[in-house]
Amino acid sequence: MNKTQKAVLQFDSGDKLLEYLNSNYSRLHKKYEDAFWISYMGDHSVDDSMNTAQKERDSFRADAALKAEVERLIKRSKDETRKRLKIWNRFFSLYQVPPEAVPIKAKIAVLEAKIMQKRSSRKEGYIDHKTGKFVESSENKMRMIMRTDPDESVRKACFVAMEKLPSDTIGDYIKVVKLRNQFARVQGFNDFYEYKARIDEDMTKNELFKIFDDIYKKTKYGFKNIRAIEKSKPGLRKPWNFAYMMAGDFVKEEDQYFRFENVLDYWGRSFAALGIDFKGGKVTLDLLDRKGKWNNGFCHYPDLVNYKNGKRLPGSSNFASNAIPKQVGSGIQGIHTVFHEGGHAADRLNSFQKDVCINTEYPPSTVSWAETQSMFLDAIPDSIEWRVRYAKNADGIAYPFELYERKLRALFPLRPLELMSMCFVVNFEKEIYECPNLTKTFVIKTAKNNFKKYFDRSEDSVWALNVPHIYNFESSAYYHGYGLAELGIHQWRDYFFDRYGYIVDNPKVGEEMSKIWSYASLYSAKKLIKMATSKKLSPDSFIRHVTMPLDEVLALAKTRVRKLDKVPVYRKPVNLKGKIIMVDGKNKIADNSKSFEDMESKYRKWLNWHS
Numbered sequence: 070m071n072k073t074q075k076a077v078l079q080f081d082s083g084d085k086l087l088e089y090l091n092s093n094y095s096r097l098h099k100k101y102e103d104a105f106w107i108s109y110m111g112d113h114s115v116d117d118s119m120n121t122a123q124k125e126r127d128s129f130r131a132d133a134a135l136k137a138e139v140e141r142l143i144k145r146s147k148d149e150t151r152k153r154l155k156i157w158n159r160f161f162s163l164y165q166v167p168p169e170a171v172p173i174k175a176k177i178a179v180l181e182a183k184i185m186q187k188r189s190s191r192k193e194g195y196i197d198h199k200t201g202k203f204v205e206s207s208e209n210k211m212r213m214i215m216r217t218d219p220d221e222s223v224r225k226a227c228f229v230a231m232e233k234l235p236s237d238t239i240g241d242y243i244k245v246v247k248l249r250n251q252f253a254r255v256q257g258f259n260d261f262y263e264y265k266a267r268i269d270e271d272m273t274k275n276e277l278f279k280i281f282d283d284i285y286k287k288t289k290y291g292f293k294n295i296r297a298i299e300k301s302k303p304g305l306r307k308p309w310n311f312a313y314m315m316a317g318d319f320v321k322e323e324d325q326y327f328r329f330e331n332v333l334d335y336w337g338r339s340f341a342a343l344g345i346d347f348k349g350g351k352v353t354l355d356l357l358d359r360k361g362k363w364n365n366g367f368c369h370y371p372d373l374v375n376y377k378n379g380k381r382l383p384g385s386s387n388f389a390s391n392a393i394p395k396q397v398g399s400g401i402q403g404i405h406t407v408f409h410e411g412g413h414a415a416d417r418l419n420s421f422q423k424d425v426c427i428n429t430e431y432p433p434s435t436v437s438w439a440e441t442q443s444m445f446l447d448a449i450p451d452s453i454e455w456r457v458r459y460a461k462n463a464d465g466i467a468y469p470f471e472l473y474e475r476k477l478r479a480l481f482p483l484r485p486l487e488l489m490s491m492c493f494v495v496n497f498e499k500e501i502y503e504c505p506n507l508t509k510t511f512v513i514k515t516a517k518n519n520f521k522k523y524f525d526r527s528e529d530s531v532w533a534l535n536v537p538h539i540y541n542f543e544s545s546a547y548y549h550g551y552g553l554a555e556l557g558i559h560q561w562r563d564y565f566f567d568r569y570g571y572i573v574d575n576p577k578v579g580e581e582m583s584k585i586w587s588y589a590s591l592y593s594a595k596k597l598i599k600m601a602t603s604k605k606l607s608p609d610s611f612i613r614h615v616t617m618p619l620d621e622v623l624a625l626a627k628t629r630v631r632k633l634d635k636v637p638v639y640r641k642p643v644n645l646k647g648k649i650i651m652v653d654g655k656n657k658i659a660d661n662s663k664s665f666e667d668m669e670s671k672y673r674k675w676l677n678w679h680s
Contacts, residue, residue: 080138083146083154087424090135090157095373095425097126102371106387108182110654111189111361116182123178130164131171153424156591160426163268163433166256173252177542180245184238184540189361191237195230198222208234208535209358209391216312217320217397221304228309228530235534242540243507249542250502262502265546270435270553271593274499277549280556281492284608285523288489288615292525294482306527315483319476320398326460326468327400327450329392330676332356333651333669335459336407339449340415342639344579347647349383350374350418352411355652356403357679358391362654365537366390366406368413368443373425374589381421383647384428386414394676405447412446413439418647419586427590431543436550438594441557442586448558453626454633455573470630474623481622485615488555493523494548497533502546557598559610564602571632574639642666653679 080086104119129135139161143154166174194205206214211227218224235242246261253264266274298315299305305314340346351372358364368388375382388410392403413430416439420428430439449455456468497519504511517529524530538544565572565581572578585601598606617625643665651658651672659671 080142083142083150086138086142087150087153087157090139091375091423091425094126094129095375097122097129098373098425098429099371101126102369102387105369106371108185109363109367110355110389111359111363112655113182113186113189113361116186120175120178120182124175127164127174128171130161131166132161133165136161136165156424156427160433166252170252170255173248173255174542177245177248177252180241180248181541184241184245185363187238187241188537188540189363191234193230193234195223195226198226206230207358207360207391207393208364210393210396213393213396213398213402215309217317218313219317221310224309224313225307231535232531235531238540239509239512239534242534243509243512245540246501246507249545260502262499262546266549268432269547269550270437271595277495278499280608281488281495281549281552284488284552284612285492287612288485288487291483291485291489294485295525298482306525308524308526308528308530308532311524311526316476316480319472319479320401322472323468323476324397324400325462326456327404328463329394329400329403330673332392332400332404332407333665333672335404335450336411337643337645337665337669338639339408339455339459339573340411340579340645341641341643342574342576343582344576345415345583346645347383347386347415347418347649348374349647350414351383351385351648351650352414352418352645353385353387353650353652354407355387355389355654356392356407357653358393359654362391363389363537364391366410368410368430370414370417370429373428374418374420374422375425375428376423384418384420386418388414394679401450404450408450409443409447412443415446415582416442416586417589419583420589421587422589422591429590433593434590435594436547437553437557438590438597440550440554441561441598442582444551444554445558445561445582448562449573452573452629454571454629457630458573458633458638470627473626477622477626478619481619487615488552488611489523491548491552491555493519494533494536494538495552496523498539498546498548553594553606556608556611557602557606559614560598560602560604560607563610564604566629571629571636573633574636643669651675 080089101119101122104115104122107115108119136158139154139158143151143158146154192205193207193211194203195211196202197204206227208231211231214227215224249261253261256264258264258267263274266272266277270277295306302314304310366389368386370384370386372385374384390403390406390410392406393399417428417430422428427433450460453470453473456473457470458467460468497515500515500519501507501512512534513531516531516533520526520530520532533539536548538548562572565575565578569575569577581601585597588597592600595606645665649661649665649668651660651668658675659668661668
């Protein structure tokens with residue numbers, strides 16, 4: 070009998086057990102998350118301690134003795150105590166694993182850390198066709214170059230370079246996939262994807278892929294539109310040409326309205342006008358791309374909202390983006406990420422649940438529900454009504470409706486294909502985990518086949534192997550969550566438009582979102598989406614949106630702009646009711662201890678100096 074089991078057996082009341090569970094899980098969670106942040110920001114000296122902390126946290130989650138003690142005291146408890154113990158019982162049920170699975174998970178953690186270190190320390194860049202010299206450039210920067218550089222040879226050079234990036238990790242990726250499958254099979258699942266679908270979404274693979282297959286069938290006609298456009302734009306379907314030839318000019322033209330130096334002003338005023346805040350929590354932001362830093366935005370919560378002696382203790386959030394301030398197109402991408410990760414932060418920091426196991430981003434939280442919050446908020450800067458109000462160039466000229474209409478008409482043929490990139494990753498991972506004898510040849514072939522199916526480009530690509538999510542246990546085999554969230558945000562937006570007529574700067578929207586956030590993961594995602602939108606989750610709103618005739622889309626946009634003209638501009642000081650700290654790695658740049666506006670000004674000056 071280990072020490073944990075001895076301690077568990079000493080509890081004589083449900084309340085004392087709850088106190089033990091909340092304090093210990095908070096401590097173990099924070100220990101791991103603190104190391105995770107340091108590592109993912111580029112300092113891998115903590116990787117061993119991060120792996121140890123993860124193992125300790127996972128051992129707590131999977132402790133059968135703790136689960137047995139919870140079950141024992143459920144029978145002896147009443148009212149609120151009993152309800153809360155049932156929450157913990159549900160939590161422990163999700164993480165029970167047979168003893169033989171524990172060492173497998175430990176091997177996975179070590180291998181994933183190895184992959185992450187390789188990915189963050191590798192030499193990234195492309196060969197300049199004119200000089201023949203290597204140009205150091207991050208993966209994120211090369212993606213942006215492919216969207217904006219007028220020189221096709223440079224775009225192609227970036228594409229070729231990115232195709233080679235997975236070569237040094239593909240062997241380890243195959244090993245980790247096999248270990249993940251082994252981990253799932255000892256628990257009775259056919260493969261890791263089936264395990265994640267059940268744990269993350271409480272859905273079967275068949276349920277999930279029925280949704281995505283249906284969407285694919287109803288929207289794939291968009292590929293015919295692309296082939297038709299290609300007749301007047303030769304080379305359009307080359308992977309390094311597509312984004313540039315379809316939208317490159319618009320990215321350049323729009324860039325003046327989305328200067329990254331305005332990111333905090335846009336974010337702070339928009340959230341404040343919506344009535345969204347952090348309920349006394351702390352939020353740390355690290356926003357710029359740099360060598361060694363994880364190359365994808367994310368948000369985690371080291372300090373979980375919890376209660377002590379009946380008093381609510383606010384949580385904390387760390388979130389990151391990979392903006393390249395002076396790079397054309399990086400401004401709007403960075404703004405999207407801050408709205409997105411800020412949405413994640415607001416979600417869990419607004420919890421009023423007493424039990425920390427439902428205040429995290431991990432199960433019983435679901436990917437689809439968490440991403441519905443963040444994607445709903447990062448969709449706001451895309452709306453024409455937000456753009457004509459907030460997005461202004463250096464001369465104070467607002468984003469013109471004429472530009473929106475011109476871009477809409479040009480890109481309208483692509484509208485049905487909005488979900489294809491998500492379907493692409495989902496299907497790639499499904500096929501990878503279903504393969505009984507995984508090899509390098511099969512992985513590459515599967516990546517290329519899915520790229521062809523879901524993008525219909527003229528040349529194949531292993532782009533799936535550059536998706537960072539697939540290399541991490543928590544985020545692998547969960548890209549379906551983004552797809553389900555896309556359905557959810559369209560459904561939620563329809564609900565708000567039907568009820569209030571507008572979303573941007575509408576405090577009623579923030580009020581309703583904050584209320585639903587207060588439940589954290591108390592309920593299932595299916596129940597929460599119905600509570601939020603008054604309907605079961607369905608692809609109907611999404612399908613209606615992406616197949617709507619052009620004239621209807623334009624008319625709707627004009628109506629929404631006119632509606633917002635009648636809504637007062639938010640001019641009060643920004644107060645997101647929390648401590649906000651701006652950092653770059655280990656360097657603190659500014660905070661809002663004096664005011665949000667003071668922090669915004671200091672960060673703006675630092676950005677201009679730094680870049």
